[in-house]
Amino acid sequence: MKARTFLFASLAATSVFAADDTTRETTKFFESEVRPILANRCYECHGDKKQKGGLRMDSIAFLKTGGDTGPALVEGNPDKSPMIEAVRYKNDEFQMPPKEKLPANEIAVLEKWIQMGAPWPESGEKPAVVMEGGFTEEQRKYWCFQPLAKVTPPSTNSTWVRGNIDRFIAQKHNELALVPAPEADRTELLRRVYFDLHGVPPSATEASDFLNDTRPDAYERLIDGLLASPRYGERWAQHWLDLVRYAESDGYNEDAYRPAAWPYRDWVIRSLNADKPYDQFVREQLAGDEIDPSNPDVLIATSYLRNPIYEWNQRDVRGQWDVILTDITDTTGEVFLGLSLGCARCHNHKFDPILQKDYFRLKSFFASVHWRDDLTLATPEEKARFAEQQTAWETATADVRGKIAALIHNPQENAAERARKMFTDDLQAIIAKPASERDALEVQLGSLCERQITRAQKTIDPMKALKSEADKATYKALESELKAFDSLKPKQLLEAFVATDTGTSAPSTTLKTRKGKQEIAPGFLTIIEPKEPLITPLTNSTGRRTALANWITRPDNPLSTRVIVNRLWQYHFGKGLVATASDFGKLGEPPTHPELLDWLAEKFVTDGWSFKKMHREMMLSATYRQTARQQPSEAVSKIDPANRFLWRFSPRRLDAEQVRDALLAASGELDAKSGGPSDEGTSTRRSIYTKKKRNKQTEILQSLDAPAGFASSADRQSTTTPTQALLLLNGDWPLARARKLADRVSTIDDAWIYSLGRLPSQSEKQTAEAFLTKHAGQTKRTKSIVPPPKVKPNEFKENSAQERVLVQPQQKEGDEFTIEAIFTLDSIDINAAVRTIASRWNLGKDSVEGFGWSLGVTGVKSRYIAQTLIVQLVGEDENANIGYEVVPSKVRIELGHRYHVAATISCQTHQVSFRIQDLSTPNSPIATAVVPHAIQSKLGEGASGLVIGGLAKRAAPHHWDGKIDGVRISQGLIEESKWKESQDKWTPGLVTWMPSSKDTHFVWDGANIETVEAGDPFRRAMNDLCQVLLNTNEFFYLH
Amino acid sequence: MSCNNIDLPSSRREFLQRAGCGFGAVAMAALGQNTGLAATGSAVSESDHPALEKIANGKGRAKNVIFLFMEGGPSHLDTFDRKPLLNKLAGQSLPPSFKAPITAMGEAKSPLLECKRNWKQYGQSGLWVSDWFPNVAEHADDLAVIHSCASNGINHAGGVCQMNTGAIFGGRPSLGAWVSYGLGTINQNLPAFVVIKDSEGTVVNGARNWGTGFMPAIYQGVEFQPNGVPIKYLDNPKGVSRDRQRQKLDLLGELNNEYNATRTDNTELEARIRGYELAYKMQSEAPKAVDLSKETQATREMYGLDHEDTAVFGRNCLLARRLVESGVRFVQLYSGAGSKWDSHSEIEKNHSKLTRSVDKPIAGLLADLKARGLLDETLVIWGGEFGRTPMSEQGGGRDHNPTGFTMWMAGGGVKGGRTIGATDELGLYAVEDRLHVHDLHATILQLLGVDHTKLIFSNKGRPERIDQNEGHAFSAIMG
Secondary structure (H helix, E strand, C coil): CHHHHHHHHHHHHCCCCCCCHHHHHHHHHHHHHHHHHHHHHCHHHHCCCCEHHHCCCCCHHHHHHCECCECCCCCCCHHHCHHHHHHHCCECCECCCCCCCCCHHHHHHHHHHHHCCCCCCCCCCCCCCCCECCECHHHHCCHHHCCCCCCCCCCCCCCCCCCHHHHHHHHHHHHHCCCCCCECCHHHHHHHHHHHHCCCCCCHHHHHHHHCCCCCCHHHHHHHHHHHCHHHHHHHHHHHHHHCCCCCECECCCCCECCCCHHHHHHHHHHHHCCCCHHHHHHHHHHHHHHCCCCHHHHHHHHHHHCCCECCCCCCHHHHHHHHHHHHHHHHHHHHHCCCCHHHHCCCCCCCCCCHHHHHHHHHHCCCEEEECCCECCCHHHHHHHHHHHHHHHHHHHHHHHHHHHHHHHHHHHHHHHHHHCCCHHHHHHHHCCHHHCCHHHHHHHHHHHHHHHHHHHCCCHHHHCCCHHHHHHHHHHHHHHHCCHHHCCCCCCECCEEEECCCCCCCEEEEECCEEEEECCCCCCCCCCCCCCCCCCCCCCCHHHHHHHHHCCCCCCCHHHHHHHHHHHHHHCCCCCCCCCCCCCCCCCCCCHHHHHHHHHHHHHCCCCHHHHHHHHHCCHHHHECCCCCCCHHHHHHCCCCCCCCCCCCEECCHHHHHHHHHHHHCCCECCCCCCCECCCCCECHHHECCECCECCHHHHHCCCCCCCCCCCCCCCCCCHHHHHHHHHCHHHHHHHHHHHHHCCCHHHHHHHHHCCCCCHHHHHHHHHHHHHHHCCCCCCCCCCCCCCCCCCEECCCCCCCEEEECCCCCCCCEEEEEEEEEECCCCCCCCCEEEEEECCCCCCCHHHCEEEEEECCCCCCCCCCEEEEEEEEECCCCCEEEEEEEEEEECCCCCEEEEEEEEECCCCEEEEEEEECCCCCCCCEEEEEECCCCECHHHCCCCCEECCCCCCCHHHCCCEEEEEEEEEECCCCHHHCCCCHHHCCCCCEEECCCCCCCCEEEECCCHHHCHHHCHHHHHHHHHHHHHHHCHHHHEEC | CCCCCCCCCCCHHHHHHHHCHHHHHHHHHHHCCCCCCCCCCCCCCCCCCHHHHHHECCCCCCCEEEEEEECCCCCCCCCCCCCHHHHHHCCCCCCCCCCCCCCCCCCCCCCECCCCCCEEEECCCCEEEECCCHHHHCCHHHEEEEEEEECCCCCHHHHHHHHHHCCCCCCCCCHHHHHHHHHCCCCCCCCCEEEEECCCCCCCCHHHHHCCCCCCHHHCCEEECCCCCCCCCCCCCCCCCHHHHHHHHHHHHHHHHHHHHCCCCCHHHHHHHHHHHHHHHHHHHHHHHCCCCCCCHHHHHHCCCCCHHHHHHHHHHHHHHHHHHCCCCEEEEEECCCCCCCCCCCHHHHHHHHHHHHHHHHHHHHHHHHHCCCHHHEEEEEECCCEEEEEEECCCEEEEECCCEEEEEECCCCCCCEEECEECCCCCCEEECCEEHHHHHHHHHHHCCECCCCCCEEECCEEECCCCCCCCCCHHHHC
């Protein structure tokens, strides 16, 4: 047997030429037994049509070359042949055919065949693709891997040309018989450059300054002025934040807010405003911690490495960490190199010469990244000062803190132990190791586990965890004792949301394939730089990311230099010279003007990687100054309908942030404040300063295609949907902007100037006049608006100056409290809104900001019974999920009757007790109800303040309508004997409000001018006109 | 896995030209800014879906989908996947022959929890169903019960996200978005993809579960409120009559027409006008779709509308049927919005209540669809983001189990009255015909007549598919 095998093997190896008996036998065996199996079982996925896993199986050459994971067989050795491993179904991860195991006899045939040396008796074997050094000639010559060409701008005698850019553009125009559009008029240019550089329209003064500037270099001056303004960074930072998928929340279910994320956003804005050279800008983000760790303004740039999404309770810690590093790798490839590397994570890239190994070489640069939670953004001096004060406070409080720690030690330890036990044994072993004994991977995994444990400890509530009343009292006393030292406490330094390396060593980066595991060292793309990089370790860091940053920012890097100038081009002109700005590979599009791209890249580097110089170069060109209003001729529609060769300026819709900011500019509300923590999307701050929650984007921004921050985004979509139109027509926020705009205007001219930055045309004016006359009988405002009516001190009325009472922040009522109120209700909502007596709630039901509660009376279409008293709760349930629950009393509240109600709300006992007395009906029985609920905690931890007669946000149907004579909120569950039907008998609770209250903690909030339009036809008509103007195509488009 | 089996368009534009024509000019303008695509046809074309013709697999015949999503993870072990061994070993630890799983709450070592249900075999097929689903069980011969589902998400966030989009983290289009992208819609006044929840609780991760990820927003799911005003901002602002709204739109149209007149090459401008007009039409049409006043008493009873326990989900099931009748392509109903099926403790209490709330309504939906001849073309899918562990948690609960769980499908060409795949003897791991979420998505598209490997959206140079190139359609589901 052995001898025969040898014979066959050597025959196969020397190919088939002699038709002797043995060969015939071989041929017969192959054709009658082997080939049918291959054809029936394998060719469908591994033949000439499909090559799954990169493998073809219809020729021995293909089998020997193999697929992504190497040769499919080893001649003469079935046990070492991957295809045999696959058909044997022994390895869970690697089973072929995937749906069904082959019958045993077929497996035996294949084994026998390979044992024989895999003879394939066929002449004219199909040759497998032969690659030189791993790459084909074609791949090596692919444009984006070529060095930047030295390009001289083409000469031209065109009078249209202003600068070098135009020479390249004109050359293509000539070739394609295209004619450039005339220069845009000043109004069109002005609006274009303001939106382009600042993201907001010009003010009336700014507009007239430019329109009346007769100096020959007025346009240059305008551009220089805009580039010098801090508004520039506020606009252009948005482009960068899109690319690095910046967001301010974790992105999984909890989507926890990242309060320390914004300093990175400000760093990007500052860097752009300072025209920080791009190479430095890149180096700081990839390796700021290695370059200048003590400089907070450099360290913060590594927040780039913190942008991945994160799930706080993910017990698969290894899996999550791998997802994070993968995400950083993918993003880095796209943002800096313009290559879509994702494909190469699982196999050699099908279309680009990117090896699977290259993916892991890149990933390996990040192998040692460590998300730090212990650093601050402060200079060494600030840190020293802080430490000094902190020590003073610690010394002074050592005793009381020690007592507190001792008191809650056990509950905390129990919480920690529960959290620890949730991890698998291997992770528990890591946690058990002292920090000093952990290797690099253990540092990473251990710290991720410890985050969960620390959180478990922090979230215990001593007032629940401590069992005895005595302990609770002691704890409270100690707490106030500690509070007495607050004056000594230094102001907290800004938390640094940054990353460093774990140390000088890195965990291994492993490439797992069906063939096994392979350790991969850091390295660049093989096709550009096959050599191992020179990495210089630092005293406390691997130096890997510095090496990567240095390579990316090499002046001769053919990718990163082209990628960034192409992005600048795209943001100015609407499309890049390479239309797929984050994919320069074969699935992307080739450059329309390759020489121009190289010339720009070269110039960008020569000019010191300066954004501002490049902006100037591009914006001063005749190409940029063309009008967008040129309509294509029939010929042009055939030659270049998409304007890829720039025969005009490409029309475009404003993006989400531009629209939102322009709405605020039109309404006169745009807040000029720069930097700092983010505000709500409903505020009047610029969009870049609003909160970016991945799961809960600001409605108008999301509707207009702002990315959510899960993946790098290289360009914006521009979608039009009916739901978007509904929001813009009927949404509260857009409507409020229209009303504010109407506040500012007296005439039709004003309305046009503020919204569109120009006077109306004759016909537009006539249209508007007709509209106003029809609806209001006048075209100009003739009287001032009547202020909202005044009402009695205990009355709560929509559109009056008294809609609700905002209670200024003070100690919160917590999860166990009693609320009493005396009221008369005039109406219930005709829909499902709840008339609110008191609340700490913003109607949110799906985020931690929404935690809170409310007490009120249901509306007509309530899911529960209409016109009954209910409590609504939003907090955490037993599974630590966000829970929203309605707790109905089922007691009906008669309109016009005066009531005393008391409700005790308890998360400990999971119930709400109601006591309701109708004071208008003598001897009416007291109704009571005890209703269970499932909320466990955190009622007080939302974003809302306490409000009487309404909610934390103005929402008219939810406001009280009628009288409230008093509201008393007390901590704890107050006994019934202490409830009083007359507010005069109340002893002060935590919060006690009465109509007579002069306490400055209570502030009435009421209708302002915007809500009183109902009785003013002109005002209504002007609102409508303003709203329409803010919805016009002209408002939304640069065209 | 391979990307090779893709018929690759050479450019985005070509892709759009090949696949995009049927979606109408609104979508076209949205996708094709400056790509030079001329606007064609009306907002959403009724007649032709060339995209579908291109990618049709000639197999599936379903036209619509109703996806009943039990959010939080219903226990397969106590509903459709009967495991006698579980009760034999109850109280003991997982035998060492089972690979130790990573569990969300770290209770892999807790004792096995018995199933307290009574099981019966139903229909001619003799499918085992527990006493938590007696009404659905009456439709046993229509159900293809897939016992071997598998997912990667061990937590709700990852699980729900993957069941909806294929990936455990956000950023990808949802199944409903892929379906409306691939099949378009025949109703001009309603969205192609509608989502209805059974409470005001928020589905894990929020609205991005029915988002479009990297696709244009036109394909996103629109959330309907089951009562009152079905869509957010559908009502005019307070105090604005329909007449006044009309006059505003007329003024807008007039101003836009003047602006558009000199910019006729920009098709987006026209699309925006149509978007506003469509919104205006939706304002009157959408409320009709949710108006149940014309439904008979018998129908209402069939869905359980007359009973407090079943009224909410029953109403939503009835709405789903009405929406499908009105041409909505993909309806997703959430039961237990906000992970209510999650039962780390006291599963008896939790599941008793929830199964009662959905059992009759779902049975009613199946019966009603069948009676109206709609079941053949409507694929009904039942399941959650994962199942639950055989191991107990906190005594009477079960932890998440993404490694083996049950979903069932009915209608839409599915061959009923049988089970597909199997979990091991304790229901922990899928061991036979394991169908990963990617496979389920591929299968659903196949049932809709779409070859999932050909339904491609080009994103940043990558030809993206619903299954991230990893799924295989399980054709045998059609029999």
